Amino acid sequence: MARALELARRGWGRVAPNPLVGAVLVREGRLLAEGYHAEFGGEHAEIRALGDCADPSGATCVVTLEPCAHHGKTPPCADALVAAGVARVVFALPDPDPVAGGGAARLRQAGIEVAEGVGRLDAAALNAPFLWSRLRPERPFVALKMATSLDGFVADRSGASQWISGPDAREYAHWLRAGFDAVAVGRGTAVADDPALTVRGSVAPRVAPTRVVFARDGELPQTLKLVRTARDQRTVIFVRPEAEARVRRSLAGREVAVRAASDLGAALRDLAAQGVASILVEGGGTLATALLDADLVDRVHWIQAPRWLGDGRRAFGRRTPTALGDARAWTVTERRALGPDTLLVIDRELCLRES
Numbered sequence: 001m002a003r004a005l006e007l008a009r010r011g012w013g014r015v016a017p018n019p020l021v022g023a024v025l026v027r028e029g030r031l032l033a034e035g036y037h038a039e040f041g042g043e044h045a046e047i048r049a050l051g052d053c054a055d056p057s058g059a060t061c062v063v064t065l066e067p068c069a070h071h072g073k074t075p076p077c078a079d080a081l082v083a084a085g086v087a088r089v090v091f092a093l094p095d096p097d098p099v100a101g102g103g104a105a106r107l108r109q110a111g112i113e114v115a116e117g118v119g120r121l122d123a124a125a126l127n128a129p130f131l132w133s134r135l136r137p138e139r140p141f142v143a144l145k146m147a148t149s150l151d152g153f154v155a156d157r158s159g160a161s162q163w164i165s166g167p168d169a170r171e172y173a174h175w176l177r178a179g180f181d182a183v184a185v186g187r188g189t190a191v192a193d194d195p196a197l198t199v200r201g202s203v204a205p206r207v208a209p210t211r212v213v214f215a216r217d218g219e220l221p222q223t224l225k226l227v228r229t230a231r232d233q234r235t236v237i238f239v240r241p242e243a244e245a246r247v248r249r250s251l252a253g254r255e256v257a258v259r260a261a262s263d264l265g266a267a268l269r270d271l272a273a274q275g276v277a278s279i280l281v282e283g284g285g286t287l288a289t290a291l292l293d294a295d296l297v298d299r300v301h302w303i304q305a306p307r308w309l310g311d312g313r314r315a316f317g318r319r320t321p322t323a324l325g326d327a328r329a330w331t332v333t334e335r336r337a338l339g340p341d342t343l344l345v346i347d348r349e350l351c352l353r354e355s
């Protein structure tokens with residue numbers, strides 16, 4: 001299953017709104033073939049593994065998600081596994097999709113031994129945005145990405161934040177963007193850093209993420225990259241209803257979509273209604289704190305650089321004080337080095353449905 005999960009990750013940025021899926025075929029402890037879902041609308045992981053296997057009869061198929069049971073863009077994987085004569089199917093998570101689900105029952109009916117739940121938590125973490133979109137579609141899955149100093153600052157006293165972290169962390173940030181439907185910053189960051197918020201890493205996303213700026217009252221200067229390039233890449237700014245007309249006027253003739261939302265929750269619901277199922281928020285600290293205080297963050301990608309700044313802009317502001325006994329621990333999903341920096345990925349709760 002660890003190998004299947006590793007393979008599944010290769011579809012990042014290319015398969016959404018489908019899930020990331022990897023599969024291996026094994027027999028008597030020997031790896032026969034492997035596959036993953038590489039492209040939206042393309043072959044599923046199980047089919048690619050079967051296609052690469054000279055003789056799958058009697059084999060075990062280990063797959064990160066329940067094999068599908070429906071005719072979508074491709075025929076049902078459950079039927080293909082039955083036809084191939086595999087003896088056993090082990091999967092991590094049930095398919096939450098009411099249309100695609102039901103593969104396990106179909107396999108069992110055909111006399112195939114089925115085991116589920118192996119690697120369940122890792123699989124749920126890998127597919128968190130997909131699971132969220134199927135189980136809680138009213139707002140997007142919200143991930144926050146912040147790079148900080150050891151003492152928790154995102155920028156120094158002058159507001160300079162480029163670059164707190166190193167090149168490996170920046171490459172990771174581009175890889176991350178590729179897998180989200182939208183990438184966002186607060187108005188403070190849009191103005192201070194003039195980011196392009198485009199994906200310029202090793203993975204070219206199938207659909208470039210929508211760029212979002214969360215503002216309340218303020219406008220965006222016409223000179224910003226986000227404004228100047230809004231024709232090339234969908235760009236949305238959220239403001240309070242009272243500010244909408246003024247901001248619209250100030251951006252007249254530009255392609256930036258101005259949307260009114262009374263608060264961050266309303267803005268996120270509006271994005272969900274526009275088909276945004278996942279959003280990566282890249283700061284700054286004011287926006288990050290407001291989202292955390294409103295309990296609107298599902299995952300944090302925290303990159304910690306080995307530097308001290310002493311003072312500056314705080315990553316997570318001053319939040320409502322919580323007694324230690326009441327401070328819930330988030331689940332650590334990933335922890336690894338990015339060159340000299342350290343990546344910590346934590347989840348508020350994993351989106352799991354009991355099968």
Ligand SMILES: NC(=O)c1ccc[n+]([C@@H]2O[C@H](COP(=O)([O-])OP(=O)(O)OC[C@H]3O[C@@H](n4cnc5c(N)ncnc54)[C@H](OP(=O)(O)O)[C@@H]3O)[C@@H](O)[C@H]2O)c1
Nearest residue numbers: 147154161186188189215216217218283284285286287290
């Ligand atoms: N190291 C990193 O990872 C990183 C990442 C991003 C930014 N930064 C640094 O962070 C600094 C900018 O951060 P910042 O904290 O000043 O700005 P920010 O968080 O980017 O944006 C703050 C703005 O967000 C808008 N907003 C929308 N909803 C809000 C809400 N519910 N509560 C509060 N604000 C809301 C407000 O816009 P209105 O003004 O229109 O009301 C507010 O002024 C820069 O120095 C930048 O370089 C560092």
